[in-house]
Amino acid sequence: MIKIRSLVKDFDGHCVLNGVNLDVAAGDIKVVMGASGCGKSTLLRCLNRLLDVTSGSIHFMGNDITHKDTDVRQLRQQIGFVFQQFALYRHLSVLDNVTLALRKLRGLSRADANEKASFELEKLAMIDHRHKYPAQISGGQKQRVAIARALAMDPSMIVFDEPTSALDPIMSREVAALIRTLNEERVTILCVTHDVALGKVLSDNVVFLDRGEVKAEASFDYLCHDHPDAEVRAFFGRGESR
């Protein structure tokens, strides 16, 4: 579904992504981990065209979306994004946060958008909160609204950027379980995080991004115990209970 090749992104000569190769197969759940500042969010921003790449290619369902004639609106309907800080609109109710893109991008009537949004909110146990505003719900609940908003567009895949960084450990586990459930329901997932516990719940394997380069794609066990680089072992050793 996603094929990234030799992706380079620099900002004013400062190289942040240095030849990244990454594949995400349909139905897959792919976890990318790395230290703060290694380029995870930059990679995702290239993927939904919030940033233009410096060189390299990103194929999504066979099309190179780095081309300037890419339909960015359509791309963003096909790939749902759940951001680090949820990015809900503070002045809109939970329901309207979910209906907005359905009405503005999809052109659904308010009634149809409400019906679709209610279906997704119900699924995420947020329907009773639909008339509240973001300030009136918890972090975990905001995260579920952000996920409902992404799901409402029936995307081919959902990309998560640090979905648990603003959550306490209990809510983090809930969101991790939720992401797994989505994947079991055949939503393709790409998740970037530095939360080792989250990564482990989501996948046995992980892509390790280090200073803009993919350094390894391997099991947690290998990265934690057997990887030749002590820095890598230390990174994955955090929170290790074996």
Ligand SMILES: Nc1ncnc2c1ncn2[C@@H]1O[C@H](COP(=O)(O)OP(=O)(O)OP(=O)(O)O)[C@@H](O)[C@H]1O
């Ligand atoms: N718009 C920008 N202009 C200049 N530099 C940028 C820009 N966006 C990101 N960077 C730089 O790129 C590097 C990678 O940033 P990025 O946000 O991708 O890291 P990250 O891996 O997501 O980190 P974190 O785990 O803290 O979220 C950082 O050094 C950052 O300062």
Ligand SMILES: [Mg+2]
């Ligand atoms: Mg980031």
